[in-house]
Structures are given as structure tokens and as C-alpha cells.
Amino acid sequence: MNLDYLITFRELVRMGSFSAVAKSLSISQPAVSFQIQKLESDLGTILIDRSQKKLKLTDSGQIVLSFAHTINEEQIRLHAALDRLRNDVAGELQIAASTIPGEFLVPPLLGEFMASHPDITARVDIMDSATVIDSVKYGDYKLGLCGSTPPETDGLSSFKLASDEIVLVAAPGHPLTTKQEVNLSEIVKYSFICREVTSGTRLSLERSLANRNFQLEKLKIRLVLSNTESVVSAVEAGNGIAFVSSIGAKRSLTLGSVKKVNVRGLSVRRDFHCIYYAKDNNSRLIEEFLSFTREKSSSPGWHCR
Structure with missing residues (x-):
């Protein structure tokens, strides 16, 4: 049995489609199908109920998925144990991050950390918060930075990295920028730009607006x-x-290329978190970065400097 085929199977269950797995693993869709069929042949059982439109596992598939997760965790333990034998902090730091942490918080963190550890490299992959949590949960990444905290049942640990506020902005000269404060009812007549529906920024905004009995769909x-x-x-x-x-x-607000518009009675705040497994299977590199990040997070406004 090829362990790589187990990884393909695990990713297929996580992503839910052959095309998504093919793109993620940089292989063709027929190659994904072949690997799943070969895995079924090697194990002598059917893993996927192909009579269903949506991906559905057979009972055998559920058992194999459980073992696939276990094998993945053991591989992580093996690599971590070998890494701890080394006296230096080296290797590749792989981080899953949602948009804001990935684009604005991780770069300064990595810049300072890598300056002190010249033997490391880093890779940051941007995805939505839910995918960040799943990626750490299933062992695809050892570190995640996002705007959500994992459920306690996932066995993950987290700490707050930074706080953020979602603000209304407009171009200089826009009618709203001439006012000290505006009501929600005043902004509905203006053209509006929005993030996609899975964005953490948009979800936080929708929750805050709902608390004011205001639906995002009212905006133009x-x-x-x-x-x-x-x-x-x-x-x-x-x-x-x-x-x-x-x-x-921040940069555009500082330069004055956009202006903040205060909305009466509306406050949209959220926290970003660092997510990881607290089990004793982390490499020295991961432990060093966690320690460094915790120290940074204890200094309010570190990301604003």
C-alpha cells in the first residue's frame, strides 16, 4: 500500500472533490482517481459510495480515514522527534493563515524571527479561517493564524495574537468624509465594495450589523x-x-488616500489567534516560533509600529 495514496484519500475527504484535490496536490484529476482506485484495490474494499452525487464514504472508508489521520500524526511525531535531536533551529516553517494575518501580521513577525535564525526558510499559505483550523487539525500545517478560535473538541490550543477593528473608509472628498459621524441609514445610498461571503472580515461585519437589526444586503x-x-x-x-x-x-489611512468614516453606534472588533497542537511533538523550530510569537502578542499594538 502506497502511503501517498492515503494522503490523497484523506485530502479528498477533506476537500470533497477530485478536482480540488488534483489542484492542491498539483496532479491531474485522472491521477487522483487512479490513486483512490489503486488504494481500494490494495485494501480489497470499496472506500467511496459512487452512487451518491456528493462524496460519501462507505463503512470501510470511515475506518481507513481514521487510520490515515493516525498515520499522519505519527509521521509528524517522527519528524518532530528527529528535529529535536538537532541543536540548531533550522528547517522550513510552514504557516496557514487567513487574509489579514497572512498579509499584514505574518510578514513583520517572520522578518524579525528569520533575522535571528538565518538557517530557516518559511512558507505562508493564505486561506479562509475555517480551512486554517482544519489544516492544523489534520496535520497539514503545524501553525495557523486566523480570526477564529478552534472548538475545544478539536484538541487544538490557541492564544490571541492581535486585535483588529473593522472601519468604514471612503476616498477623500466623498460626501461622508465631511461629517464627524454618520448613521447606518446614510450609507445605503452610496456604492459599496465588499469582501467575498467566506471572508472573516465580512462575517464579523454581518454579525455586528445583525445586532443593529441591519442586513448587509441593504447596502448597494x-x-x-x-x-x-x-x-x-x-x-x-x-x-x-x-x-x-x-x-x-493602516498604510492608506496614514497616507490619507482613504478617510475613516465614524458610524454612530457601530463597533466591529475581532481578535486574531495563533493555533497549534499543544502535544509534545513540536520541533524546536515550532517551539521557538511559538515562544517568539507569544512574547510579541503580549505587547499591545506591536503590529502598529
């Missing part, structure tokens, strides 16, 4: 973009107004 959404920098650039270009992360918009 003219443009939907997939990252904060694109949203801020669109605001600067005069395409509309937008709620954005104050961390993500």
Missing part, C-alpha cells in the same frame, strides 16, 4: 473583491465605500 454592493488590498485600492479609485480591517488599511 457594486463590487466584491477577495482581499483587503484590492478593496482599499478600489476605495482609493473612487469606486465606492467599504468596511475594511484597520490593520489592512
Whole structure:
């Protein structure tokens, strides 16, 4: 039995489609199908109920999935044990991060950390918060940074890395920027720029607006973009107004290319967290980075400097 085929099977269950797995593993979709069929042949059992439109595991598939997770965890333990034999902090630091942490918090953290540890390399992959948590949970990454905390049942640990505020911004000269404060009812007549529906920024905004009995759909959404920098650039270009992360918009706010608009009675705040397994199977590199990140997080506003 090829262990790589077990990894493909585990990823197929996690992602739910052959095409997504093929893209993730940089192989063709027929190659994914072949690996699953070969795994079934080697094990002498059917793992996937192919009579269903959506991916559904057979009873045998559920058992194999459990073993696939166990084998993955044991591989992590093996590598961690070997890493701890080394006296130096070296290797590749792999981090899963949601948009704001990945684009604005991780770079300064890594810059300082890597300056003190010249033998390490780093890779940061951007994804939504739910995928970050799943990626750490299933062992694809040992570290995750996102705007959500994992359920206690997932066996993950976390600590707060930074706090953020979601603010309304407009281009200089926009009618709203002439007022000290505006009501929600005043912004509905202006073109609005928004993040995609799975964005943590958008979800936090929707929750806060719902507490005010205000639905996001009331806004005149003219443009939907997939990252904060694109949203801020669109605001600067005069395409509309937008709620954005104050961390993500810090540079533009400082330069004055966008202006903050205070909305009466609306406060949208959230925290970003560092997520990891607290089990004793982390390499020295991971432990050093966790220690460094904890120390940074204890200094309020470290990311604003």
C-alpha cells in the first residue's frame, strides 16, 4: 500500500472533490482517481459510495480515514522527534493563515524571527479561517493564524495574537468624509465594495450589523473583491465605500488616500489567534516560533509600529 495514496484519500475527504484535490496536490484529476482506485484495490474494499452525487464514504472508508489521520500524526511525531535531536533551529516553517494575518501580521513577525535564525526558510499559505483550523487539525500545517478560535473538541490550543477593528473608509472628498459621524441609514445610498461571503472580515461585519437589526444586503454592493488590498485600492479609485480591517488599511489611512468614516453606534472588533497542537511533538523550530510569537502578542499594538 502506497502511503501517498492515503494522503490523497484523506485530502479528498477533506476537500470533497477530485478536482480540488488534483489542484492542491498539483496532479491531474485522472491521477487522483487512479490513486483512490489503486488504494481500494490494495485494501480489497470499496472506500467511496459512487452512487451518491456528493462524496460519501462507505463503512470501510470511515475506518481507513481514521487510520490515515493516525498515520499522519505519527509521521509528524517522527519528524518532530528527529528535529529535536538537532541543536540548531533550522528547517522550513510552514504557516496557514487567513487574509489579514497572512498579509499584514505574518510578514513583520517572520522578518524579525528569520533575522535571528538565518538557517530557516518559511512558507505562508493564505486561506479562509475555517480551512486554517482544519489544516492544523489534520496535520497539514503545524501553525495557523486566523480570526477564529478552534472548538475545544478539536484538541487544538490557541492564544490571541492581535486585535483588529473593522472601519468604514471612503476616498477623500466623498460626501461622508465631511461629517464627524454618520448613521447606518446614510450609507445605503452610496456604492459599496465588499469582501467575498467566506471572508472573516465580512462575517464579523454581518454579525455586528445583525445586532443593529441591519442586513448587509441593504447596502448597494457594486463590487466584491477577495482581499483587503484590492478593496482599499478600489476605495482609493473612487469606486465606492467599504468596511475594511484597520490593520489592512493602516498604510492608506496614514497616507490619507482613504478617510475613516465614524458610524454612530457601530463597533466591529475581532481578535486574531495563533493555533497549534499543544502535544509534545513540536520541533524546536515550532517551539521557538511559538515562544517568539507569544512574547510579541503580549505587547499591545506591536503590529502598529
